[in-house]
Amino acid sequence: MTTPESDADAAREALAALRAEVAKAVVGQDPVVTGLVIALLCRGHVLLEGVPGVAKTLLVRTLSAALTLDFKRVQFTPDLMPGDITGSLVYDARTAEFEFREGPVFTNLLLADEINRTPPKTQAALLEAMEERQVSVEGTARALPDPFIVVATQNPVEYEGTYQLPEAQLDRFLLKLTVPLPPREQEIAVLERHALGFDPRDLTEIKPVASAAGLAAGRRAVAQVHASAEVLGYIVDVARATRQSPSLQLGVSPRGATALLAAARAWAWLSGRSYVTPDDVKALARPALRHRVGLRPEAELEGATPDGILEGILATVPVPR
Incomplete structure (x- = not known):
């Protein structure tokens, strides 16, 4: 008889295998x-x-x-x-x-x-x-x-x-x-694969390793990942700092903060933990927020980028201990 914990462990293993399976066709x-x-x-x-x-x-x-x-x-x-x-x-x-x-x-x-x-x-x-x-x-x-x-x-x-x-x-x-x-x-590795006959239109070697049921078990496990009050406050402080940045005309909305929390919880679970750390938040901040901020025209002219602005914000917002 399976338990929720065993289902979650099996789902984590399947998703790890998923990444390895994708690597068969995509280098890096x-x-x-x-x-x-x-x-x-x-x-x-x-x-x-x-x-x-x-x-x-x-x-x-x-x-x-x-x-x-x-x-x-x-x-x-x-x-x-x-x-x-x-x-x-x-x-x-x-x-x-x-x-x-x-x-x-x-x-x-x-x-x-x-x-x-x-x-x-x-x-x-x-x-x-x-x-x-x-x-x-x-x-x-x-x-x-x-x-x-x-x-x-x-x-x-x-x-x-x-x-x-x-x-x-x-x-x-x-x-x-x-x-x-x-x-x-990695580019040399791509050419080597093509030289050996790799056809990107033929993916018959890729085997199904994860299912909808496994994803559902993973989602249930992610929902149980704990985020402390300090981590929640850290996410809010990062989002609020984007709204106060002089280089941005559009900051992160509360929807963006909830997206960052969701992504950080999923990453924590994939990493084998049942709780979110500030490092999880930092790791997902750029992919979760870079499309939710808008640069001021003068900042664009100076060569600023959303990732660069977010990097500066992460370096200045106090990290909870």
């Missing part, structure tokens, strides 16, 4: 994979940002192959309509009635490729799905599967023909993960 990028695992545990959405060719899409496809979850991918384009995402009513001549045909959003893991290439109207349709976990078509609300997680990608260097994501939608992403260019040794 361990912090990004860890961030995606944290999002799965928190039922949170992720924004992946990186230049073309750093395996953002391959990373998500490999993750889905290592999970026994439904997966769909949508290439966002300027002519994409809301109904192309949510689904629409279609007239059936045989029954003389309209029937609802589900869109790609009805899945467990949705890859929204180049999300900033689609117009705001379509982005708004995805916003309801991300926040309410349902879609409304012709006045009828339809629930999405559980879990439902959006992993969106965007290119940070090519803005022609793109639509900047509004702050309201950015705030719905639990984490914003940057996918960097690999160091020289």
